[in-house]
Amino acid sequence: MHPKILILLSCCAMVTALPAAAASPQAEVRKWRQANERQILQDFSTMLAMPNVATTLPDVETNATAISALLAKRGFRTQLLRAAPGTPPSIYAERLTPGAKRTVVFYAHYDGQPINQKGWLSPPFTPTLRTAPPASAPVGDLASIKGPIDPDWRIYARSAGDDKAPIQAMISALDALKASGIAPTVNIKLLYEGEEEQGSPNFPKIVAQNLALLRGDLLIFGDGPMHQSGRQQINGGNRGITSFAATVYGPNKPLHDGHYGSWAPSPAVMIADFVMSLRDDAGHIKISGFYDDVAPVTAAEKAALAAMPPVEPELKTALGLGRTIGPPRLADGYLSPTLNVRAIHAGDDGPNAANAIATEASASVDFRLTPGQTPARVKALTEAYLTRQGWFIVRDTPDAATRLAHPKVLRLNWDDGGAVATMTRLDTPAAVAVAGSIGRTTGEDVIKLPIMGGSSAFAEIVDQLKVPMVGVSIANYDDNQHARNENLRIGNLWDGIEVYAGLLADLTW
Amino acid sequence: MHPKILILLSCCAMVTALPAAAASPQAEVRKWRQANERQILQDFSTMLAMPNVATTLPDVETNATAISALLAKRGFRTQLLRAAPGTPPSIYAERLTPGAKRTVVFYAHYDGQPINQKGWLSPPFTPTLRTAPPASAPVGDLASIKGPIDPDWRIYARSAGDDKAPIQAMISALDALKASGIAPTVNIKLLYEGEEEQGSPNFPKIVAQNLALLRGDLLIFGDGPMHQSGRQQINGGNRGITSFAATVYGPNKPLHDGHYGSWAPSPAVMIADFVMSLRDDAGHIKISGFYDDVAPVTAAEKAALAAMPPVEPELKTALGLGRTIGPPRLADGYLSPTLNVRAIHAGDDGPNAANAIATEASASVDFRLTPGQTPARVKALTEAYLTRQGWFIVRDTPDAATRLAHPKVLRLNWDDGGAVATMTRLDTPAAVAVAGSIGRTTGEDVIKLPIMGGSSAFAEIVDQLKVPMVGVSIANYDDNQHARNENLRIGNLWDGIEVYAGLLADLTW
Structure with missing residues (x-):
């Protein structure tokens, strides 16, 4: 029998499993x-x-x-x-x-x-x-x-x-x-x-x-x-989402980093420290209790995920990645929350680079949420954790008195329109x-x-x-x-x- | 005696300590x-x-x-x-x-x-x-x-x-x-x-x-x-200086952070991790052996530093600082090296913010050096440390093969014109x-x-x-x-x- 016909028959065999x-x-x-x-x-x-x-x-x-x-x-x-x-x-x-x-x-x-x-x-x-x-x-x-x-x-x-x-x-x-x-x-x-x-x-x-x-x-x-x-x-369905913009503060004007670098806190370092206090390089979220609300993965979900065709090796090459983080299978990460750092900015580089301590630094973060998590709960957990880390949280640009009164001031603005997961x-x-x-x-x-x-x-x-x-x-x-x-x-x-x-x-x- | 004259005399009294x-x-x-x-x-x-x-x-x-x-x-x-x-x-x-x-x-x-x-x-x-x-x-x-x-x-x-x-x-x-x-x-x-x-x-x-x-x-x-x-x-004299620009790499095109955030490495997190591997929030430099070459502070230097008028409380207020780092006295830090993070940049924020994993992120760093340190030695110590931290160091934008071959690629370009301290x-x-x-x-x-x-x-x-x-x-x-x-x-x-x-x-x- 011609091989093409064999394939055709094999296809038909599946279709013939149906009525009509x-x-x-x-x-x-x-x-x-x-x-x-x-x-x-x-x-x-x-x-x-x-x-x-x-x-x-x-x-x-x-x-x-x-x-x-x-x-x-x-x-x-x-x-x-x-x-x-x-x-x-x-x-x-x-x-x-x-x-x-x-x-x-x-x-x-x-x-x-x-x-x-x-x-x-x-x-x-x-x-x-x-x-x-x-x-x-x-x-x-x-x-x-x-x-x-x-x-x-x-x-x-x-x-x-x-x-x-x-x-x-x-x-x-x-x-x-x-x-x-x-x-x-x-x-x-x-x-x-x-x-x-x-x-x-x-x-x-x-x-x-x-x-x-x-x-x-x-x-x-x-x-x-x-x-x-x-x-x-x-x-x-889809994972939920919530996100925030964060700003940390240093001196109220840029300072010469030779004269002040060993004495004045550096917003660039503070924002890096802030980010690394939230998650690690491998993607693990460090916020206490963050995973507590995550719905456990069921056996059916595990089986469905395991049955997904492996695309990771090709994808890794296509995206130019020398490594991946988290679970080896891409979709296995979807039933866990993810913290993404969308942006970090501090100081000037390139032609405007200066040996200066910047006055502030910022980061932008989003969370992808699993069933069981809510934006409100994530916000509460995150802020409680950051407060324990020594941050004094404000919603507007802090005034001089606030900056003087608190060692580490963090402006934290959560974006509207977060969403829970739907599944x-x-x-x-x-x-x-x-x-x-x-x-x-x-x-x-x-x-x-x-x-x-x-x-x-x-x-x-x-x-x-x-x-x-x-x-x-x-x-x-x-x-x-x-x-x-x-x-x-x-x-x-x-x-x-x-x-x-x-x-x-x-x-x- | 008129008070002003008293002051004048008191001035003269100091001046009369001199010959002629x-x-x-x-x-x-x-x-x-x-x-x-x-x-x-x-x-x-x-x-x-x-x-x-x-x-x-x-x-x-x-x-x-x-x-x-x-x-x-x-x-x-x-x-x-x-x-x-x-x-x-x-x-x-x-x-x-x-x-x-x-x-x-x-x-x-x-x-x-x-x-x-x-x-x-x-x-x-x-x-x-x-x-x-x-x-x-x-x-x-x-x-x-x-x-x-x-x-x-x-x-x-x-x-x-x-x-x-x-x-x-x-x-x-x-x-x-x-x-x-x-x-x-x-x-x-x-x-x-x-x-x-x-x-x-x-x-x-x-x-x-x-x-x-x-x-x-x-x-x-x-x-x-x-x-x-x-x-x-x-x-x-003056402390020495040396500095570098660093770039770390993620995927070769921006990725949707919902779909890929739990699997693709995040350059924003990598650059924060990179910065925090170099120094901590309090200014301590973590590069192994970094302080070994620093000349010890002499008794005369200690005495001179101790005799400096205290400006720190006023300065702290004038600069709007809720805390300081390092030694409490500003100038006490000058006989130690300092690592300053001039800039960190990753991703877009503000109106261009995107729920994306950026392709790369950058930092700009300078070191202030004490007598005993040289730019060449600092470069060698820093690169040996970063290599031990798993970074593969390159001098140009890495090609696709390099990015695929190494889990963590770091482009590191040291600025020309570093200087040793002179004292x-x-x-x-x-x-x-x-x-x-x-x-x-x-x-x-x-x-x-x-x-x-x-x-x-x-x-x-x-x-x-x-x-x-x-x-x-x-x-x-x-x-x-x-x-x-x-x-x-x-x-x-x-x-x-x-x-x-x-x-x-x-x-x-």
Whole structure:
């Protein structure tokens, strides 16, 4: 038997494990996609060509109107939800399926990050097909391309990955199912946010005002990149976050460090000491009691983590790292909290370097929190610890009397908008159903990441909706999200269409 | 008896301890100065009005010519010494005293620091009389001032303190002695450098080329500020210096700290760890063997340090310090080495803050060295220690292979132009003579500082000249040298004239 046929059979063997294997929705969808690749990319380019920087409200509105129209054309009842006049709208779109018992809410966002980074290969709102990086050569207009479209090509544009990809995947999946005569098995609710990239200031209010509208049995969170291996992955949520800016103080004017260096405290050393009192080089957090609230890792989570494909050796090389810290497996660290030092600044260097003791020094720190931890508790533990370390904590620039009265003054300002972690256990029936659907689509086991390393203001949303949430990402991990030259791998869009079509057509629990 | 007369008598009582007390040169000089205050300030203003930023050679040349002319008018044979054509000249001026056995070389520099700091109260080359800080109100033109000139007033201009003050003091002292018919007791050699503020790149060569010309029995170093108490002080030299810039490396591109923070090393933490491995918050240097070469403090030095007026409580308050580190007495730290962290930088904060792991982080460090230490030995000790701490040291930005091959890569670049300490013991006869002369001028014991906290490239000069060197400063300690609003307290100029006249007229050993 020819080896290729053997592989094909082996694939089919997995698919035939399903009922109605011969007419699987996934196979029909793939056929439709293969016949319509140029049109799909044309539609996606049209969507990406709309400027969508989150802080430019008129552009955001244009996107909301256009995307709503695309959904209305596909039989959805659409509505723009706003917390208040003059704030960015979220798109709500609903299409009920006669006889469906389950309702699935799909979340994505259509606004984008700023575009003022230098070094874009093509303008961020001129979607451009290119070969895979690092060559990233333009491949010409869609109309001019002869032969098949290479799935490793990329489409370069702001929001190609983050986060218009799942919106296009959903629209194309709906078209594919319709063309194939396949009816969804669930009621579909779409919630596409318009201000995620500016930190969702109004979004929780929008959700709170529309709880009945948004009710469902499962929330599929369609933001964020896929696993580095390129294999389909689901996740149970995000770690929480809280962060602060710290400033420590030395003399009230810069001092000659020859004359005063052995006598006047050095803010540069104080800030280094401050940082090293919080965590060590290996990542261990030294704040007393910090790990007490961390939920223990379950056997299921351990098994899921152990089953993740090993990407670490390649990643270490790709990132130029001579070592790693913490657990050897990247995702094993996600069920622990992390303290990150975003910045430290003290004194001048380079052309402005001076043999001087600076008047102050600063650091910026964020904490990634696990289930069980809260920003309030982390703040309390951190401040109690720092106080025991001799710091006198203030919230504003200390006046002269305060600086004189206390040996070590620390200005500590916690950022607003911290978030607790949100985590749906992946043995929840809805999550098991999602994993099963994607597995049937791709023909291989889905990677189950108990929680993402990053954070999301979404915890509050999930808390309001009281619904299991499963993250399904389709963007390639190297999509340069938030940076210049954001891009989506074309093959990821193809796979995303199949995954979404599968979720619509064969999700049952 | 009228109280004022009592004070006057009490002053005279101290002066009468000297031989020929009635006609003391100091008293004659004071009388002359009091009669010529406006003219002295006018002359000083003319000198300060000449722009003299060290890196602007034509301006430096203008100063050299003008100051040489002032000295030639006072009977000096003058000469501009250059290491090579097109380099800044040092002014050499010589006036021999018939019958004198001793030759004293007076050093100062006439070039100045850059002036591009913001916040000058008046332009740096528009010398302006002002009341004492913090009011610093202009008091009007010299011609318009009625009544006496307040010695607490200041003259604001670049180089008012650092370092044209001793040049004006010398010129006025010469004029005062001439007007009073008092002959100097020593041969006078003046050496006024023109490139001190750019680090004296050519000056050692100038000295090496003119050793015979510069031969003398004593070098009086007239740079730097006085003791904070305002009492006259001599010093035996300067600590040495060496310094480096350090860079540590993390991933080769910024990483999302939620996804990678528990796994990728953090350059921000690495640089803090690096700094804290070098010294602690209290100033103790942790580099193994670092203190082994430090010359022990002698009993005479201890006694001199103990006799220094206590300025620490006032200074602590003035500088807004809630604590000090190291020895309680400021100058007690000068006979130990100091490690200063000039700068630490990692990541972005403020509006550019990102939840990111930076690719690298940097620190800038200087060491102040005591007699017995050398830059070469400090470099060797530091690098051996850092290597034992696991750092792989490179001199250039490491390539990808180097970063992959070593867990902790450290780029370490030592600055050129380090210096060893130079220290003349203040029980040397020439130094004893200087202390005696100044004591007779001021009527009180001079403060004897074994060594200054700062550093100077002058070690090499002293080494070449093989001559005892004593530092005599006249500028107020709060003269804002190197900064905006540099100024000289008028009373300090008056005192400086008397001190210099005394050194010329009654120095014997």
